Amino acid sequence: MAKPGLLEVRDLSVGYGGEAVCAPVTVGVAPGTALGLIGPNGAGKSTVLQTVVGLLPPIAGTVEFDGRPVDEREAAFRRDVATVLDDDAFFPSLTGTEHLLLTARGHGVADAEQVVAEEVEEFGLADRAHALPSALSSGQRRRLALAAAFVRPARLLVLDEPERRLDAQMRRRLAARIAAEVADGLTVVFASHDPEFLSTVARRVLVVDDDACSVVSPGDAVAALHAG
Numbered sequence: 001m002a003k004p005g006l007l008e009v010r011d012l013s014v015g016y017g018g019e020a021v022c023a024p025v026t027v028g029v030a031p032g033t034a035l036g037l038i039g040p041n042g043a044g045k046s047t048v049l050q051t052v053v054g055l056l057p058p059i060a061g062t063v064e065f066d067g068r069p070v071d072e073r074e075a076a077f078r079r080d081v082a083t084v085l086d087d088d089a090f091f092p093s094l095t096g097t098e099h100l101l102l103t104a105r106g107h108g109v110a111d112a113e114q115v116v117a118e119e120v121e122e123f124g125l126a127d128r129a130h131a132l133p134s135a136l137s138s139g140q141r142r143r144l145a146l147a148a149a150f151v152r153p154a155r156l157l158v159l160d161e162p163e164r165r166l167d168a169q170m171r172r173r174l175a176a177r178i179a180a181e182v183a184d185g186l187t188v189v190f191a192s193h194d195p196e197f198l199s200t201v202a203r204r205v206l207v208v209d210d211d212a213c214s215v216v217s218p219g220d221a222v223a224a225l226h227a228g
Contacts, residue, residue: 005028005029005030005031006029006030006031006065006066006155006156006187007028007029007052007063007064007065007156007187007189008028008029008062008063008064009025009026009027009028009052009061009062009063010026010061010062010063010064011024011025011026011060011061011062012024012025012026012048012051012052012058012060012061012062012063013025013058013059013060013061014044014047014048014050014051014056014058014059015044015047015059016047016056018059019059020059021042021043021044021047022039022043022044022047022048022208022209022210022213023208023209023210023211023212023213024060024061024213025048025061025206025208025213026061026213027206027213027215029187029189030187031155031185031187032182032183032184032185032186032187033182033187033188033203033204034178034179034182034187034188034189034190034201034202034203035188035189035190035202035203035204035205035206036190036191036192036198036201036202036204036205036206036218036221037049037189037190037191037192037205037206037208038191038192038193038198038205038206038207038208038221038224038225039191039207039208039209043208043209043210044208045160045191045208046085046160046191048191048208049083049085049158049160049189049191050085051063052070052158052189053070053072053081053083053085053158054070054071054072054073054077055072055085065077065080065081065156066080066155079107080154080155080156081154081155081156081157081158082149082152082154082156082157082158083149083157083158083159084145084146084148084149084157084158084159084160084162085158085159085160086145086160088133088141089145090133090141090144090145092132092133092134093132094132094133095129095130095131095132096120096125096128096129096130096131096132096133096136096144096147097116097120097129097130099133099144099148100116100119100120100129100144100147100148100151101113101116103148103151103152104116104151104152106152107152107153109151109152109153112151115151116151119147119150119151120147122147122150122173122177123143123144123146123147123170124143124170125140125143125144125147128140138165139165139166139167142164142165142166143166143170146159146162146174150177154186155186155187156186156187156188156189157178157181157186157187157188157189157190158188158189158190159178159188159189159190159191160190160191161190161191161192161193162174162178162190162192162197163175163192163193163194163197171194171196171197172196172200174197175196175197175200175201176200178190178200178201179200179201182201182203188201190202193225195222195225195226198218198221198222198225199218199219199222202218202221203218204216204217204218205217205218205220205221207221207224
């Protein structure tokens, strides 16, 4: 009998006001693997991700993390799951560095200052790390949000279009970074429109659609993105 995945989604119907935005989703994600989500704009990828991490209630079906129903209010779930779903989840009165330090220290990171300094450098924020989020460009806010996901430990990382508003070099660096983290045991679920990012990171791909949500290989998914 196959072992359950770290994340198990069964017959999950997602949407708003009882109206589903896509077909039901059933998929398991094993530890140390990466699941990509693809589909046209408006297909429901973001809604699936928000429901998987407990920010939206499901219309039907179940989501379990590590054998327990997902509950975003539980401290253990917040400790184990890092997300980047938008670029505005910042404390408006804290500078970028202060936000990262608060995140790292809140998760018990040793040598938080050094870890934050390394991520600031990694995401090209050294010149703007002491600015308030409101003073950053949209691309800089995106990089700050991604840095915040990496300054803390996590077992599951959930990302909504992580390549959005990044230049080509940063997209490639981020994809390689996430792939390396997966090889080291991190579990990742992410939505993307970028074929190169998808082929670098994903081990399997969930195609989100109105008629059926199916799991395909990264090669098939990349071919579908190029065809679309």
